[in-house]
Amino acid sequence: xxxxxxxxxxxxxxxxxxxxxxxxxxxxxxxxxxxxxxxxxxxxxxxxxxxxxxxxxxxxxxxxxxxxxxxxxxxxxxxxxxxxxxxxxxxxxxxxxxxxxxxxxxxxxxxxxxxxxxxxxxxxxxxxxxxxxxxxxxxxxxxxxxxxxxxxxxxxxxxxxxxxxxxxxxxxxxxxxxxxxxxxxxxxxxxxxxxxxxxxxxxxxxxxxxxxxxxxxxxxxxxxxxxxxxxxxxxxxxxxxxxxxxxxxxxxxxxxxxxxxxxxxxxxxxxxxxxxxxxxxxxxxxxxxxxxxxxxxxxxxxxxxxxxxxxxxxxxxxxxxxxxxxxxxxxxxxxxxxxxxxxxxxxxxxxxxxxxxxxxxxxxxxxxxxxxxxxxxxxxxxxxxxxxxxxxxxxxxxxxxxxxxxxxxxxxxxxxxxxxxxxxxxxxxxxxxxxxxxxxxxxxxxxxxxxxxxxxxxxxxxxxxxxxxxxxxxxxxxx
Numbered sequence: 163x164x165x166x167x168x169x170x171x172x173x174x175x176x177x178x179x180x181x182x183x184x185x186x187x188x189x190x191x192x193x194x195x196x197x198x199x200x201x202x203x204x205x206x207x208x209x210x211x212x213x214x215x216x217x218x219x220x221x222x223x224x225x226x227x228x229x230x231x232x233x234x235x236x237x238x239x240x241x242x243x244x245x246x247x248x249x250x251x252x253x254x255x256x257x258x259x260x261x262x263x264x265x266x267x268x269x270x271x272x273x274x275x276x277x278x279x280x281x282x283x284x285x286x287x288x289x290x291x292x293x294x295x296x297x298x299x300x301x302x303x304x305x306x307x308x309x310x311x312x313x314x315x316x317x318x319x320x321x322x323x324x325x326x327x328x329x330x331x332x333x334x335x336x337x338x339x340x341x342x343x344x345x346x347x348x349x350x351x352x353x354x355x356x357x358x359x360x361x362x363x364x365x366x367x368x369x370x371x372x373x374x375x376x377x378x379x380x381x382x383x384x385x386x387x388x389x390x391x392x393x394x395x396x397x398x399x400x401x402x403x404x405x406x407x408x409x410x411x412x413x414x415x416x417x418x419x420x421x422x423x424x425x426x427x428x429x430x431x432x433x434x435x436x437x438x439x440x441x442x443x444x445x446x447x448x449x450x451x452x453x454x455x456x457x458x459x460x461x462x463x464x465x466x467x468x469x470x471x472x473x474x475x476x477x478x479x480x481x482x483x484x485x486x487x488x489x490x491x492x493x494x495x496x497x498x499x500x501x502x503x504x505x506x507x508x509x510x511x512x513x514x515x516x517x518x519x520x521x522x523x524x525x526x527x528x529x530x531x532x533x534x535x536x537x538x539x540x541x542x543x544x545x546x547x548x549x550x551x552x553x554x555x556x557x558x559x560x561x562x563x564x565x566x567x568x569x570x571x572x573x574x575x576x577x578x579x580x581x582x583x584x585x586x587x588x589x590x591x592x593x594x595x596x597x598x599x600x601x602x603x604x605x606x607x608x609x610x611x612x613x614x615x616x617x618x619x620x621x622x623x624x625x626x627x628x629x630x631x632x633x634x635x636x637x638x639x640x641x
Contacts, residue, residue: 230551
């Protein structure tokens with residue numbers, strides 16, 4: 163007998179788990195199919211959680227946060243091994259999996275381990291590890307299988323010295339030198355994490371800059387920090403060949419230069435993990451990167467009863483947005499009342515240092531012909547920054563000249579991904595410059611940078627002084 167479910171979710175990452183739990187709360191029967199041995203998907207096992215755990219472990223053991231006071235040679239632990247890095251990682255992953263198992267059990271979500279493939283628009287077959295197969299029918303489905311590293315045939319991956327972003331988590335020894343190919347989010351995060359371990363890192367990127375969707379003032383500050391700590395940046399130059407000779411790897415660049423290192427991480431792109439889903443059986447055609455095209459309001463694919471959410475549908479490919487996409491897909495699938503999320507959500511890049519942005523960029527405001535003013539604060543200008551020994555880090559705020567509304571916040575530096583939420587709340591509540599100038603922040607905190615940047619913007623806006631600004635100016639003078 164074929165078991166039937168109201169919703170089948172393929173994949174248990176952020177999008178899949180949120181879709182499953184949301185549907186369960188609507189009293190729907192839900193089946194989650196996960197091909198890995200443990201729940202959590204890419205986010206828990208090879209993506210978001212592992213890389214951020216690795217980052218935190220490196221910063222703690224290396225003493226990175228204290229080097230502003232004690233010098234670049236300072237370390238909490240002198241000899242850091244790969245085993246040291248993995249100890250916290252395993253504990254964190256065990257905890258994440260247990261939380262997810264408990265969530266599914268509490269909401270009566272059924273979980274099956276195996277590889278799913280479509281038989282039709284309303285049936286899937288799940289092949290289990292022992293080779294047995296089970297067939298399930300469904301009313302609606304959500305595809306949330308995520309992505310996997312792009313592995314071009316020209317790169318001789320060996321799982322030991324030439325690795326992709328999944329394999330880098332399995333290294334048994336920390337290299338003395340590392341070449342990272344690809345300066346996207348993943349490449350930049352791992353490059354800076356290993357640099358914090360005093361590994362000699364070379365970052366290769368065919369574009370002239372990195373993270374070109376981030377405010378360029380932040381990127382300039384970020385690149386300066388990378389170069390200042392000894393990282394070698396090969397921008398505007400692509401990697402032509404990668405070879406291994408004994409214990410050394412060689413990357414030949416487009417301009418003929420050769421980069422030698424102990425290890426190579428190839429992190430140039432990801433592919434949708436849809437190759438074995440049998441999408442042809444239900445009429446869905448993936449794009450050239452095996453990603454799926456959806457209606458961005460409903461998250462429906464070209465087949466009305468089949469939805470997709472998370473990294474598999476492309477940008478922005480964030481765990482936070484993936485969760486929301488999964489929730490929205492489940493609500494739409496069962497015609498439930500939909501509460502739209504706020505317009506602006508934050509982006510977080512967990513490099514060393516962190517980068518986070520919310521709202522509009524300068525380029526967007528210029529294209530929309532919106533008159534604006536900029537306010538900038540350096541973390542070293544705050545008392546907390548001095549206490550923490552911060553030499554770098556900045557906050558950039560954008561305000562509308564006409565309404566004084568906050569339009570965008572861009573931060574690079576310690577705690578950027580936490581600080582950004584103050585700006586996010588003010589933007590989504592249509593807050594203005596007045597809030598930051600009149601408000602009182604805990605002292606000393608890095609959050610004071612908001613007030614410093616707002617006052618900087620206020621001083622620049624004074625040349626456009628209006629009666630309202632005059633009143634605010636008096637309030638500032640009285641404070």
